[in-house]
Amino acid sequence: MSRQDSKLSINSNISSRWREDLQNYQAIKVTIFKNGDQWFDGYELRFKPQKEYRSLDALFNKLNPKIEFTGAVNYLFDTDGNMVRRVEDLEDGQTYVASSSKKFIPANYGRRGEAFWINGHRPQPYYSYRRRSMSSKSSSSDSKPGSGDGKVIKIINNEDTSIVERVLLNLKTTQQFEDVVRDLGQVLKIPNADRMYSLSGREVKSFSHLRHEFYDEDVFAISAGATKVDKSIYQMSRHTSASSSRKSTRLRSGASTRRELETSGGNLKILINGVRKIYHPPGRLPREDNRPPGRHIHLEWVHGYRGVDRFRNLVVLQKGEIVYFVGAVAVIMYIQEDTQRHYIEHNEDIQCIALHPRDDFIATGQIDGKDEVSRSHIRIWSVTTLETVAVLGHGELENGVISVAFSSLNKGQYLAAVDGSIEHVLSVWDWDKAELLARVVTNVIKMCGVTFHPFDNNLIITYGTGHLCFWSRRKDSFFERVDVAEKEAPNVTFQAIDFMESGDLVVGDSSGFISSYSVTDEGEYFRSLHYAAHSKEITCILMMVEGTLISSSAKDRKLKAWDTHQDFKKMAETELPAALGAAVAICQQWPGRSDANVYIGTDRNIIVEGSLQRKFEIVAFGHVSKINDVATCPNDVALVSVGSDRLIACWRRTKLIWKQNSPVEPLCVCYNPTGTIVATGLSDGNMVILKADSGDHVTTSRVCGSAITAIRFCIDGDLVACASHNGSIYLYKVSRDGFSYKKHGKLTGGQLLAHLDWDEGSEYIQTCSTDFNLNFWNATSNRMEKVGSVLREKVWMNQTCPVGWAVAGLWNNHNYKEETTLTSVNVSNNNELVASGDTAGYVRLSRWPTLNPKAEFHEIKIASHEVSALKFFYDDSYVVGTGGLEGGVFKFRIL
Known part of the structure; x- marks a missing residue:
């Protein structure tokens, strides 16, 4: 190399270092706004990132006297709500939002002038209704155009459509809504105006109505008295909408208006739990179709049974079908033909069940709901048609229906029920006439159930903690009460009863004793038998047709058979396996026949069939507690569920294929694209890989120290992404056979992640946090995409994130009965x-x-x-x- 070339090279290196230092110490300019105050003018700050402020704390100290909060400035966001974590992340010429809390409040920070004009035209001078709150500083500021508490609207005289005004309503005014409508009428020269209508003819009745139901409308008609909206107003509005849409740069669908709260720069804004979220739809939106889908959903099968906290919730029909409930669904299962039918008219969880003596009707009672429609009540429905024939006690039964029972002697004409109120009220109906016959307060600490005596339609037995009572209903609808529970054992709970062929009552209690009660010729009740049947509490008993009594204990899981014809001599004994649990309901397999086979519902949410002489077989299986996630096979009608009971279960069609117990709670699950591997994420931060056909363990990878809340394979299965509660996403490279996993990358965030989706190119990931923030990640560069709008055209493999432009209409739907x-x-x-x-x-x-x-x-x-x-x-x-x-x-x- 010549001396001249060497000199040029040295100068070039020196210049390069200078340029690098100059870039590091070059001053940048940013504008800082105040969180939640879009009318804050903005504080312009110039500084050298590497020299003046080496940390965000130093920058916050500078901002504290400039931007006043009730507390100190502790956080900095970009205008999309992404938290800034380093000074180096600040970009020259950009706008940021300072905050004293972690909650980012979306607003039009720094946008003025044309951004707040309506339909591209400057509005006329505003008529702001603040007459009674002019002294309120907050009211005057809230009424600015574009404010979340101010709404610019056009009002039209419905009687004279030539009178039109544009006004700004302060939605935080202390005036009554009726007074504001009257004032609007004065502006439009309408004496005694008292009605405001939307263009569709719906009446606006309150500020809340205006804010939520009509958030996307800005033209309203004012009138005095009830009337219809003038057609010319509607036609004028359509013309205005059409002309403005032609001038709009955003492509619209065939609908006349978009339903979103606001559309600014092509962004979509909706309210989720009171917080405004911003999403970025594609440039060309699909055509809106608000009709219901052309296809329906029909409940065909339910895996599960509720026995973990319910008793006597299993009945058997004469033709062999078993009836039980799961959630708000009553299931009628015909095991021989492997079919199910379902009664789905309840709007809250079912809590009790009773079979009519003629075997053609069933009564089910539900828990108490949150609104008037879902209050506690009893529904009686046909076993054959699944149609509701009677609804009883709606609004009268408090805190759920604990137990129901049909009378026997008069062919089930009466129905008795006990509610869950503090007094545990006993009610009796002639259910076919929907006539309440009698009602009485039982005053029991804990009520377990109610039943009719088989030989007397007016004799009812209730039982619970320290309570075993005979109620005789008189003709005047009053009850005569006889308590037969021993007063020296107030803490003993009677929770299982049945009747002998003679009519004597047989009771099993929490101390493990079985007792029988008879009645003298004079009508006095007495205990005729009392013996220790189990060492622990008795959960259920069943009197078989041939006179054999079967009892079960919850603690030792033992089933015992007693011969009632030989002073309750023990005939047989067996023990249910620990995996099946203890019996909470027993029914004879074929009612009315001398068959030793029984159906048993257990506290492990399992129904088994068998006898004391042979092995019990599972006929219905379910998780014991809440299921966290489910995955379906990509090439078969199989699925895998994971629950908080630490169980991983695989189902195919109607059968359980395999189940595995996890050492800790599994939170998420997915199949790989070939359907050969099942990946589960655990609460301790491990990823467990199982074989899909057998559930055999393949490998376990330590991902992180936080819970894995979502897991997904990319489209070709080469990568698997694990989203964690620590806000990060961990990428693993997958071998061709799916048995080997190597850490590939980490995408660091800061929010608790709950859902994850890959794009079809396996380059990007979208996630949803627990507070419904939608973020995007570049899986190639391992960085979060701060500008989500650049991915508006991306196509995702599937949508499991419950937020985004494509599911925006699922939120705040006007057909929903509640929030x-x-x-x-x-x-x-x-x-x-x-x-x-x-x-x-x-x-x-x-x-x-x-x-x-x-x-x-x-x-x-x-x-x-x-x-x-x-x-x-x-x-x-x-x-x-x-x-x-x-x-x-x-x-x-x-x-």
């Missing part, structure tokens, strides 16, 4: 349907995508608690949902 929070969504493989589950226990089927809150849907309520997961089968023939405290798996056929 609902979505907990799970899933899109069909043909991209025509979307299934959604919520905290109220509803499964809904809608069109995909769902853009409008006015979109119709089909729904079924499966439980009182949240629907934790939903998945379509690979061929879209079924959608599977999990919900309820008892861990039911509900399989719906798509018709």
Whole structure:
């Protein structure tokens, strides 16, 4: 190298270092706004990142005297709500939001002028209704255009449409809504104005109505008295909407208006739990179709049984069908033909069940709901047609229905029920006439059940803690009460009863004793027998047709048979395996026949069939507690569920294929694309890989120290992503056989992640946090995408995140009966349907995508608690949902 070339090279290196240092110490300019105050003018700050402020704390000290909060500035966000964690992340010329709390409040920070004009035109001088609150500083500031508490609207005289004014309403005014409408009428020259209507003719009745139901409308008609909206107003509005849409740069669908709260720069904004969320739809939105989907959901099969906290909840029909309940669904299962039918008219969890003596009707009572519609009541329905024939006690029974029973001697004409109120009220109806015959307060600490005496329609027995009582109903509808419980044992609970052929009452109690009670010729009740049958509490007893009594204990899981013809001599004894649990319900397999086979429901949510002489076989199996997630096989009608009971279970069609116990609670599960591997994420931060056909363990990988809440394979199965509670996503490289996993990368965030989806190119990931923030990640560069709008055209493998532009219409739907929070969504493989589950226990089927809150849907309520997961089968023939405290798996056929 020549001396001249060497000199140039040295100078070049020196210049390069200078340029690097100059870049590091070059001053940048940022504008800082105040969180939640879009009218703050903004504080312009120039500084050198590497020299003046080496940490955010030093920067916050600078901002504290400039931006006043009740506390100190502790956080910094970009305008999309992403938290800034390093000074180096600040970019020259950008806008940021300072905050004293972690909660980011979306607003139009720094946007003025044209951004707040209506339809591109400057509004006329505003008429702001603040006459009674002019001294309030907050009211005057809240009424600015674009404010979350101010609404600019056009008002039209319904009698004279030539009179039009544009006004700004302060939605925080202390005036009554009726006074404001009257003032608006004065502006429009309408004496005694008292009605405001939308263009569709719906009346606006309050500020809350205006804020929520009519958030996307800005033209209203004012009138005096009830009337119809003038057609010219509607036509004028349509013309204005059409002209403005032609001038708009955003592509619109065929609908006249978009239903979203606001549209600014192509962004979509909706309210989720009172917080405004911003999403970025694609440039060309699909055409809105608010009709219900052309296909329906039909409940075909339920895996599960609720025995963990319910007793006497299993009955058998004469032709061999068993009836029980899971969540809000009553299941009629015919084991011989492997079929199920379902009664789905309850709107809260079923709590008790009773079979009519003629075997053609069933009564079920539900728990108390949150609203008037879902209050405690009893439904009597036909076993054959599944139609409701009577509804009793709606609004009269408090805190749920504990027990129901039909009378026997008069062919089931009467129905008795005990509610869950403090007094435990006993009610008796002539149910066919819906006539209340009598009601009495029992004043029991804990009530377990009620039943009629088989030989007397007016003799009712109630039992519970320290309580065993005979109630004789007189003609004047009053009761004569006889307590037969021993007063020296007030803490003994009577929780299992039946009747002998002679009519004597047989009772099993919590101390392990079986007693019988008889009546003298003078009508006095006395205890005729008392013996120790079990060492611990007796949970259920059954009097067989041939005179054999079967009893079961919850502690030792033993079943014992007693010969009532030989002074209750023990005939046989067996013990249920620990995996099956203890019996909580026993029914004879063929009622009325001398058959030793029985059906037993256990506290492990399992129903078994067998006898004391032979092995018990499982006929219904379920999780013991809440199911956390479910996954469907990509090439078979199989699914895997994981629950808080630490159980991993695989089902195919109607059968349980395999189950595995996990050392800790599994929170999420998925199949690999070939369907050969099942990956589960555990609460201790481990990822466990199992074989899909057998459940055999393959390998365990230590991912992190926090719970794994979502796990998904990419489209070709080469990568698997694990989302964690610590806010990070961990990527693993997968071998071809799916048996080997090597750490590939880590994407660091800061929010508690709950859902995860891959894009079809396996380059990007979208996640939903526990507070419903939607974030995007670049799996190639291992960084979060701060500008989500750049991915607006991305196509995702599936939509399991319950937020986003394509599911925006599922939120705040006007057809919902209550405020609902979505907990799970899933899109069909043909991209025509979307299934959604919520905290109220509803499964809904809608069109995909769902853009409008006015979109119709089909729904079924499966439980009182949240629907934790939903998945379509690979061929879209079924959608599977999990919900309820008892861990039911509900399989719906798509018709």
